[in-house]
Amino acid sequence: MSLYLGIDIGGTNTELGIVDEEGQIVSSQTLSTKQCGSLFSDYIEALSQQIAQMIANPALTDRVVGIGIGAPNANYFSGCIEEAVNLPWTGNTPIVADLSARTGLPVVLDNDANASALGEHSYGVARELDHFVEITLGTGVGSGIYADGRLIRGYQGKAGELGHMAVGEPHQRCGCGRYGCLEASVAAPAVARRAVSLKKLCLEQGMWSELCDIPDEELTSKTVAEVALATGDSLARQVFEETGEILGRALAQFACFSAPQAFVLFGGVARCGDLLLQPARKAFDEALLHIYRGSIEILLSSLPKGQAAVLGAASLARERAL
Amino acid sequence: MSLYLGIDIGGTNTELGIVDEEGQIVSSQTLSTKQCGSLFSDYIEALSQQIAQMIANPALTDRVVGIGIGAPNANYFSGCIEEAVNLPWTGNTPIVADLSARTGLPVVLDNDANASALGEHSYGVARELDHFVEITLGTGVGSGIYADGRLIRGYQGKAGELGHMAVGEPHQRCGCGRYGCLEASVAAPAVARRAVSLKKLCLEQGMWSELCDIPDEELTSKTVAEVALATGDSLARQVFEETGEILGRALAQFACFSAPQAFVLFGGVARCGDLLLQPARKAFDEALLHIYRGSIEILLSSLPKGQAAVLGAASLARERAL
Numbered sequence: 001m002s003l004y005l006g007i008d009i010g011g012t013n014t015e016l017g018i019v020d021e022e023g024q025i026v027s028s029q030t031l032s033t034k035q036c037g038s039l040f041s042d043y044i045e046a047l048s049q050q051i052a053q054m055i056a057n058p059a060l061t062d063r064v065v066g067i068g069i070g071a072p073n074a075n076y077f078s079g080c081i082e083e084a085v086n087l088p089w090t091g092n093t094p095i096v097a098d099l100s101a102r103t104g105l106p107v108v109l110d111n112d113a114n115a116s117a118l119g120e121h122s123y124g125v126a127r128e129l130d131h132f133v134e135i136t137l138g139t140g141v142g143s144g145i146y147a148d149g150r151l152i153r154g155y156q157g158k159a160g161e162l163g164h165m166a167v168g169e170p171h172q173r174c175g176c177g178r179y180g181c182l183e184a185s186v187a188a189p190a191v192a193r194r195a196v197s198l199k200k201l202c203l204e205q206g207m208w209s210e211l212c213d214i215p216d217e218e219l220t221s222k223t224v225a226e227v228a229l230a231t232g233d234s235l236a237r238q239v240f241e242e243t244g245e246i247l248g249r250a251l252a253q254f255a256c257f258s259a260p261q262a263f264v265l266f267g268g269v270a271r272c273g274d275l276l277l278q279p280a281r282k283a284f285d286e287a288l289l290h291i292y293r294g295s296i297e298i299l300l301s302s303l304p305k306g307q308a309a310v311l312g313a314a315s316l317a318r319e320r321a322l
Numbered sequence: 323m324s325l326y327l328g329i330d331i332g333g334t335n336t337e338l339g340i341v342d343e344e345g346q347i348v349s350s351q352t353l354s355t356k357q358c359g360s361l362f363s364d365y366i367e368a369l370s371q372q373i374a375q376m377i378a379n380p381a382l383t384d385r386v387v388g389i390g391i392g393a394p395n396a397n398y399f400s401g402c403i404e405e406a407v408n409l410p411w412t413g414n415t416p417i418v419a420d421l422s423a424r425t426g427l428p429v430v431l432d433n434d435a436n437a438s439a440l441g442e443h444s445y446g447v448a449r450e451l452d453h454f455v456e457i458t459l460g461t462g463v464g465s466g467i468y469a470d471g472r473l474i475r476g477y478q479g480k481a482g483e484l485g486h487m488a489v490g491e492p493h494q495r496c497g498c499g500r501y502g503c504l505e506a507s508v509a510a511p512a513v514a515r516r517a518v519s520l521k522k523l524c525l526e527q528g529m530w531s532e533l534c535d536i537p538d539e540e541l542t543s544k545t546v547a548e549v550a551l552a553t554g555d556s557l558a559r560q561v562f563e564e565t566g567e568i569l570g571r572a573l574a575q576f577a578c579f580s581a582p583q584a585f586v587l588f589g590g591v592a593r594c595g596d597l598l599l600q601p602a603r604k605a606f607d608e609a610l611l612h613i614y615r616g617s618i619e620i621l622l623s624s625l626p627k628g629q630a631a632v633l634g635a636a637s638l639a640r641e642r643a644l
Contacts, residue, residue: 131477145579147474147481154469154581155453155617161578164611167488176611256483257467257579259476289486289498295477 002321003063005051005105006314008115009033009071011086016050017310018060021318023123025307027054033088040089048102055103067107068316069095070115070309076157079109108316112136112309113160114151116301117144118319119312120264125302132262133254134301135162137247137269140175141183147258151319163187167250185246188269191221195239202235209235225272240275247276248283248298255292266301266308273300324643325385327373327427328636330434331355331393333408338372339632340382343640345445347629349376355410362411370424377425389429390638391417392437392631398479401431430638434458434631435482436473438623439466440641441634442586447624454584455576456623457484459569459591462497463505469580473641485509489572507568510590513543517561524557531557547594562597569598570605570620577614588623588630595622 001021008015010033017028031050036043055064073084079096081087100107110118117134120126126134130149136142141163145152152159164176168185175183184190196219199211210233214223228236251263270276281298288296303311323343330337332355339350353372358365377386395406401418403409422429432440439456442448448456452471458464463485467474474481486498490507497505506512518541521533532555536545550558573585592598603620610618625633 147476148472150470152469152474152580154579155583156581158581158613159469159579161581161611161613165575165578166609167575178609178611253487253489254579256487257481257576258474259478259480259483261477287488287500289483289500291480291483295480 001063002065003060004314004317004321005054005064005067006310006312006317007047007067007069008112008309008313009069009081009087010309011088014047015310016054017307017314018054018064019123019311019314019318023311025310027057027060028310029054036088038088038090040093043089044095044098044102048099051099051103064105065321066317067099067103067105068115068313068318068320069099069107069109070112070313070316071095071109072112074109074111076108076110076114076153078157079107081109106317106320108320110157110316111142112312113142114144114153115312115316116142116266116308117146117264117312118151118315119303119308120266120301121146122315122318123303123311124264125299126262126264129261131258131260132264133162133251133258133260134264134266135247135251135270136267137186137188137265138267139188141187142267145258147260152258162250162254165250165253167253168246182246182250186243186250186269188221191224191239191243191269192219194242195219195224195236198235198239209233211235221269221272225275228272228275237275240272241279243269244276244279245283248280248285249287251280251298252284252287252289255296256289259292260296262297262299264299264301266303270300271305323385324387324640325382326636326639326643327376327386327389328632328634328639329369329389329391330437330631330635331391331403331409332631333410336369337632338376339629339636340376340386341445341633341636341640345633347632349379349382350632351376358410360410360412362415365411366417366420366424370421373421373425386427387643388639389421389425389427390437390635390640390642391421391429391431392434392635392638393417393431394434396431396433398430398432398436398475400479401429403431428639428642430642432479432638433464434634435464436466436475437634437638438464438588438630439468439586439634440473440637441625441630442588442623443468444637444640445625445633446586446630447621448584448586451583453580453582454586455484455573455580455582456586456588457569457573457592458589459508459510459587460589461510463509464589467580467582469582474580484572484576487572487575489575490568504568504572508565508572508591510543513546513561513565513591514541516564517541517546517558520557520561531555533557543591543594547597550594550597559597562594563601565591566598566601567605570602570607571609573602573620574606574609574611577610577618581614582618584619584621586621586623588625592622593627
């Protein structure tokens, strides 16, 4: 059975995993991205050595048929990571060319959002679906669009920027400089902002909520979800109700593009589960164009939190090999 | 050289054309859809006879390799026209099965918007493009999305309903029952409504415009464009400026899905050319996410008005054969 090496490159760590056809990680390692320093050639040297060591295992040698890399600002077509602000190197780094020359294996690079979507199709809840959209709700909002049995990459690999569609709150300014982007309304920082502002309103009205005992700077998407789940606090629940409503209405808009069978939610904000899903589904059903009613589900990713990125990266190699 | 038979089915007429690889219509005929009556079997009988007669031409026999049909409410996957309100037959009509049985030729069916997009790719301004979105501005707003070298059809063939994305004027009610759809702001009836309302405002303010001499019921997208082009009337131009602005902002949103190289505008409202294009391009450039700047054009369809539908239909057969 073929194996695929998935590499997820983050600013702090680079996670490596050798993955089988069933999505089992049979071997994994971590490389400190930071400790490799600011020279890309040093990083490639360290990464190549680590790969050589993993593949040298006699049980794996010859079975690893390709390498997939998920990274921020990765360009599928150029094979370069382009000006990623959270990584130690500057400029365009030709990681596909360098790593395939060093390893002799075919290497595929793509951005995290596309890797996530492919991972969900190879190993997760979208395994049986020919049409779905993966939405990653993290520090930002990423998206990977899978339609007609394959990922849509678009001109220069730039498809799937749904986080920057103006379907959020019209007056919220996004990090991109524009207004109303979905990302500015439903990514983790937006959830935190919503919690702070609802708490302030609560205090002004002389009311009380569990959130009032938490300092503003500790009101994150995660802590608010914990409070909501542990105590059922209505204000904490409201934070996710408002977030879910905006998200649900946005997904109803997105349906008009590729007519998916499902939206798959992934990332930190999605891990609160029903707190977000229930209001999202209600708003989605109300806003959906009639021809799509009853045919589109909103699902949560089924990939384990700590493994999703490596599984996604491995699925890039798997897509190429199939 | 292979030939393709394109059939465009409308409520009044059915247009047939035999098209070569270069997009030349080498033979064409018209069948009255209406006069075939309300029995679908009678229509298929008449259509089959007309096809047999066209193909019987010795110069064409054996060179026609397939039939493509563009029709409203057509389903690519089922091969049926489903409950099309403007056609004489009720229910789901299995036109692909019936016509291929009668003619012995492979038959492909799709909706008008997808046929238009494929036609533009086979024979028109999108001939060199792997990624583009065709927007048809007519009685409604249709769209066909071409990405990564092929048309996106989506689950049950329902992709590409961009006319029903809520990126128009928020308070305009659409025929679908929802609010803010692009269709309700930029299709031909919306342009006429805008002309009537601007004219009313003009009269209320004691101003004058060429439009004031035209009765409300004659203020169509076409007449307003004629006035604007013939006289430069500022109110008539304003009708298209406002329409173009809304359209341009909407296209900037759509870019985030499939990252096209171009949007191709087609249909009655697009025929006014620069009146619409100039404000659309300006608003588009202002609203576009920075990563797309400079890489996406807004173009007008280059297919001749009277031939576009048949060329689009023929390109469905061509897509299948290639």
